[in-house]
Amino acid sequence: MNEGRKEVLQIVFVLVGLIFLVKLFFIQIVEERYKNMAGVNAIRKEIQYPIRGIIKDRNGKLIVYNSPEFDLMVILHEVKHFDSTRFCQVFGKTQDELRLLFKSFYTEIRNRKANRFQPFPFLRQLSTYDLARIQDNLDEFPGFFIQDRTTRAYASKAVANAIGYVSEISKNQLDRDKTGIYKQGDYIGQSGIESFYEEYLRGQRGIKHLMRNKDGVIKGSYEGGKYDTLSVPGQDLVSTIDLTLQEYGAFLLNGKSGSIIAIEPATGEILAMVSGPSYDPNLLTGKNYSQNFKLISTDSLKPLFNRPLMAQYRPGSIFKIAQAMVALQEGVITPETRIRCDRSIINCHGPHSNEDLRGAITNSCNPYFHNVLRRMLNQGKGANPFDDTRIGLAEWDKHMMSFGFGRRLGIDLPNEKRGLVPSPEYYDRAYGGRPWKFSNIYSIAIGEGENMVVPLQMANFAATVANKGFYYTPHLVKSIGNSGMPLPQYLEKHLTTIDSANFRIARDAMQRVVEAGTAQYRAKLKDIVVCGKTGTVQNEPNPDHSVFIAFAPKENPKIAISVYVEYSGQGGRAAASIASLMIEKYLLGGTQRPNIEEYVLKGKFLH
Amino acid sequence: MRREEIISHKIDWVTVLIYGLMVFWGWLNIYSATYDETQSIFDLSLNSGRQMMFIITSSILILAILIIDMRFYETFAYIIYGVLLFLLLLVPFIGKEVGGNRAWLGVGSFGVQPSEFAKFATALAAAKFIGTIGFRMDNIRNQIVLFAIIAGPILLILLQKDYGTAMVFMVFLLVFYREGMSPFLLLVGLGVGVIFILTLLVENNWILFGIIGAAWGILMYMNRRKKIRRLGIITAGALVLAFTITSVEFIFDNLLEEHHQKRVMVLINPELDQLGAGYHVYQSKVAIGSGGVIGKGFLKGTQTKLKFVPEQYTDFIFCTIGEEHGWIGSLLMVSLFMSLLLRVVFIAERQKNRFARVYGYSVACIFFFHFATNIAMTIGLFPVIGIPLPFFSYGGSSLWSFTILLFILLKLDAHRMHVLQRL
Structure with a gap:
């Protein structure tokens, strides 16, 4: 009556083992996406923004230079549930603003303009006071981090139209960019010399690979910095302007x-x-760029002209x-x-x-x-x-x-x-x-x-x-x-x-x-x-x-x-x-x- | 009574070797999963250090098991079973709560999970019952007693809301099947499971009804010359499956808790909720998948080391193997388990008395269930339930219980020639 039942069990055992090996073969060897995901997961690529070239006049006087700027960025993938009241208190936002911001990020993700693994700018150009306050409390909010880079500062107001200005690359420009050099949030010269000499001024981004754990806490550099690239500063320009x-x-x-x-x-x-x-x-230049730009660009005297x-x-x-x-x-x-x-x-x-x-x-x-x-x-x-x-x-x-x-x-x-x-x-x-x-x-x-x-x-x-x-x-x-x-x-x-x-x-x-x-x-x-x-x-x-x-x-x-x-x-x-x-x-x-x-x-x- | 001797050459050293390899490799993996450059594998503040203590105590347990008279296990099977049931009964009242589950009994910082030990106790009790002289599986009364034996721990463990461990006892159905139980119940059970998933997957239930109807028709035709009883059984099975379809929605919505619903849905659509219910499986797959062919090397896994996979040194320990040793490591691990399972079946088959054989099959089936469910959940083939991987997962209770389970069999096996053949 029980003939062959031993074999049935043996076959079931071996069959399950084989199914696992086949499935594992697909996960581990055939499919690439898990490997890529692992990279995104455990290693944070921190962008080292290059210092933009400065511009001096013909006699060596400074016209345009750089000043440090700190942005609060967020990687949605790493964000854990947090106490939104506490969050708003630390970051100086209202609940509504918070909701609106996150909503806009998700809209971009839905439109496939961005993904949850890349940093979104959350707060721009923090003041030193805000910076200190936020940095002290940053540990409570995994997924948020401070990105430092430089922004333009102008030693003279008189050269505005010739020098032009720099701002974050727009969606349109990003779409038109065939070089693949620019990423969302990058600065790009929008007019004047800043735009014409963009390729010389911009320099080259560097990338630092940092290991981090699931809470986004950095655990040191990856493989001793073997894959890191240093940022290359942009070239300085000497203007003909006196x-x-x-x-x-x-x-x-x-x-x-x-x-x-x-x-x-x-x-x-x-x-x-x-x-x-x-x-x-x-x-x-500052964080009021958008509202100032709106004012300047709609001025009836056309100062941008x-x-x-x-x-x-x-x-x-x-x-x-x-x-x-x-x-x-x-x-x-x-x-x-x-x-x-x-x-x-x-x-x-x-x-x-x-x-x-x-x-x-x-x-x-x-x-x-x-x-x-x-x-x-x-x-x-x-x-x-x-x-x-x-x-x-x-x-x-x-x-x-x-x-x-x-x-x-x-x-x-x-x-x-x-x-x-x-x-x-x-x-x-x-x-x-x-x-x-x-x-x-x-x-x-x-x-x-x-x-x-x-x-x-x-x-x-x-x-x-x-x-x-x-x-x-x-x-x-x-x-x-x-x-x-x-x-x-x-x-x-x-x-x-x-x-x-x-x-x-x-x-x-x-x-x-x-x-x-x-x-x-x-x-x-x-x-x-x-x-x-x-x-x-x-x-x-x-x-x-x-x-x-x-x-x-x-x-x-x-x-x-x-x-x-x-x-x-x-x-x-x-x-x-x-x-x-x-x-x-x-x-x-x-x-x-x-x-x-x-x-x-x-x-x-x-x- | 003749004095028992431990005769080393009668121990099945193949099994001991496989056991040793698994425990040692498991220990290394636990170290890797919680690795911190500054701490040694022996550091008792690390899981690997504590696991080492569990391994040492397991060795003591093994010695004790081998020293105790072999007849003890059969003689005291019901008593051991009874004691464990009693402990399980106590747990909800005096148990400690760890990780949301009240499954621990203990004094001070030392605690054990009676549910882990209920496995070998139940195996002993079931084996003893089946091994009784004159036992016939086709006797309906015997079957009811057997179901009662496994239903006892299941119900008590369900009281602790430890659904995973409760499910382990279902595997005794395989043992009963080996001992002569009709496959009908197993097949219908399997069918219900498949239909359950299919109903969630397939929008139109009429397709499923059609398939069941067609299968019923074909089976009825093939068995048209057989007894009316068999035709009745087939019809009943088909009706149960058809009923499953209609009740899936009800069961899913009303009987399953929300997090269980999610775990099932995530299985069907893994992209659904990568940060919520799908997080475990997703991170686990990423870790395993990133291993490639040969893996990142011992202690080099980034995913597991940086704690992307929750509970990765216990239930998700396979992630470490997959990430650090790649598919080759997976192959080795699966091969080790296959060897163990087949070896245990081999040992079970060579027993002279039915008690030992049934116990042997119980051991094989319990290991099989743990292995199958654990690996299936880490690679997204099964909903996430808390089931440790025998000998690999961190934890004293599980290591001890699996060690006891296995070495009682080896003890029985070493003395197989000393018992009267009562088959």
């Missing part, structure tokens, strides 16, 4: 809307780049200098060519009637340049006035573009605008295929009409004239790390299509503008030969913008500058005053004309 000049520029532009760009003509190094109105960059590169204006009369040189190059006029100031088509100002080229520039004669442009565009190369204008305009474009107008110069900042030099194709589109000829487009002759420039292009133009026909792309960083060199593109000389001989007229005329012309009162300096040109950008129905470009000294120029002051009338006033004060400050260390400085400071032109 902080003293920059701060003086910001001081002068205070309460006004506009921009100042000063360039060293021989190198293209930007000595000062001021945008007004601006903001205090230190507002965008970097006017030197982004504000596009009509070039105005200053364009006449470029016109003159292009016309000389094309051979349609000579310096001696006199043209009657016929105000029937286009109006003019000042008492003059029949000027040569120098006089026309000095007096900014509109009919003269109207005529000059006609000569350039209608050289009789085409079969009819339409084709002729077309051919002439294409030629004219080529010259203008060689000055850097109508295209991005390639400054080391993001968001540079290109301005506009209208091409034949542009007019085809504008006229919807209907024919156009000189008489349709002549307002570009005096820098009005379709032409658009940004202040940076104007400063670069001043530098080009100072250099008699070439320029180096304006840039803000002269040395990266220990190289002592800027990016290679900033060592490249750009020639214009104009022979350097043709610049002589322009330079002479610009000298006369300051000494005897539209800017004589406010831009003339005692010991320095300043060459300049005023511009008044029509801005109906609002007051005109005041524009001035200049370089000095005339021989071997050290500084080229463009100044835009919005809504402040003629270029000879606000803009010329500021430009000359900047030149004085840079070349002489300060102004000898307190009345001019007072004039600038008193006038508040904010619109």
Whole structure:
């Protein structure tokens, strides 16, 4: 009756043993996930945030540095049930805030944006007082830990727009990041130099492997730190900015809307780049970043708008200098060519009637340049006035573009605008295929009409004239790390299509503008030969913008500058005053004309 | 009465060797599980140090067992059983509460769990009863007495809410099966278990009804020429299974406590609650799974060392083996248990009297149940119940009780030629 029952039991025993071995084979050998989980479980990878490169000015003065910052992080996987009343007391949160925070973490996990093994930022930028209090009680709350890293601090408020700011990488940026370098919570340069030189500044994250037990208590480093990597600090930058000049520029532009760009003509190094109105960059570092950013970004005066590169204006009369040189190059006029100031088509100002080229520039004669442009565009190369204008305009474009107008110069900042030099194709589109000829487009002759420039292009133009026909792309960083060199593109000389001989007229005329012309009162300096040109950008129905470009000294120029002051009338006033004060400050260390400085400071032109 | 001698060459040294290997390896694992660089394996403040004391006392127990007259065990089987039942009865009243369970009896810091010792006592009693001259398994009265023998400790241990240990006594059904009990009860029991899980897994109960119906039809057809009694049994079995399906929801919702419900649900869906009910199993699997083929090496396991696995030196000691010795270690451990089980069955089969044989099978089946349930729960094949792994898990009571269990058999075996054949 009991035959075979012994065998049944033996088979059952062995079968169970085999089932276990097969199941264990799968758990231990086939499936990878348990191995990965074990890594996450027992070893905490602590991120060693690199120190971001600091930025100094051309004289070694500190512009941007780092200050320590402590964040309270949480790894949800390690969080145990805790007394929420006690928790709120220690961490200074209300129950509702607590619930909301955790809810947002879980939402991210559900959306597969994050997982429960990675740290979430719980409290940002703890004050030293909070830090001490929290650290004392941290043991009670497994899963919470303090992460230290550094945040940006700005030694000067004056460089805000050029330097830019740093903030935590956004969801969008993280999604777009193909390099895989960034993780949630990382800092990334959001604008200005911080953004353009991000790859040099950011450095490299290090990872420290720490063993910990189930309560998250650290039990020392894993395998003696065999797998640890040290963080590599970011590279320091030396800016081309002269902080003293920059701060003086910001001081002068205070309460006004506009921009100042000063360039060293021989190198293209930007000595000062001021945008007004601006903001205090230190507002965008602390834990109030988000609320401050909201305030700043919604401010009606647009302090985040970097006017030197982004504000596009009509070039105005200053364009006449470029016109003159292009016309000389094309051979349609000579310096001696006199043209009657016929105000029937286009109006003019000042008492003059029949000027040569120098006089026309000095007096900014509109009919003269109207005529000059006609000569350039209608050289009789085409079969009819339409084709002729077309051919002439294409030629004219080529010259203008060689000055850097109508295209991005390639400054080391993001968001540079290109301005506009209208091409034949542009007019085809504008006229919807209907024919156009000189008489349709002549307002570009005096820098009005379709032409658009940004202040940076104007400063670069001043530098080009100072250099008699070439320029180096304006840039803000002269040395990266220990190289002592800027990016290679900033060592490249750009020639214009104009022979350097043709610049002589322009330079002479610009000298006369300051000494005897539209800017004589406010831009003339005692010991320095300043060459300049005023511009008044029509801005109906609002007051005109005041524009001035200049370089000095005339021989071997050290500084080229463009100044835009919005809504402040003629270029000879606000803009010329500021430009000359900047030149004085840079070349002489300060102004000898307190009345001019007072004039600038008193006038508040904010619109 | 002839003076008993301990004749060493009559002891089954193969079993002693397996026992020794298990206890020693277990001891090393307990050390590893609670390892602290600064402390030695002998340190009495560590579990490994205390386990060493348990091992030494076990050796004394072994000597005592071997010295005591072999006839003592059969003669006093009922008395031993009675004493243990009495102790179990006392536990709820004067027991100490340890870890939420009132299962300990003791004086001062020294305590034992009577439920552990009830196993060998019950084995002795059942063996004695079956070994009675003229015992027939097909006698319904005998069966009722046998069920009463195992029901006694089960009920008393359930009073302590120690469901795991109570379940151990169900394994005597296997022994009874070996001794001639109809497999019907085992099969239906197995069927109820499978159907229970399937009902939780499968949404549509009609599929299960269909399967049971089909199985019933096929069995009825195959047995169509057999006695009406067998057809009745098959029909009754099918009805019990069908009834199980309809009652699963009720049992699950009303009879199981919440944490038991969770443990069952976690088994079905391991990802369900990794921090709550699923934590044990999840961490256990992570620890075992991280071992790979050859493991991380002795004392090198990060998961177990850093206490991710709760109760890992007692019920979850296998995690340490899995993590530090990998699949090779698992293979060795499973092989050791297989050798032990088969060796014990071999020993049981060579006994001349029925008492010793039944006792031998009881030993094999109790070890089997512990081994199977313990490993199954650590790798997520069975709900988590507190069942130690014999000879490996930390704990005095369990080590002593398993040692007593095994060495009584070896004592009986050493004297198998001295008894009259009464089979």
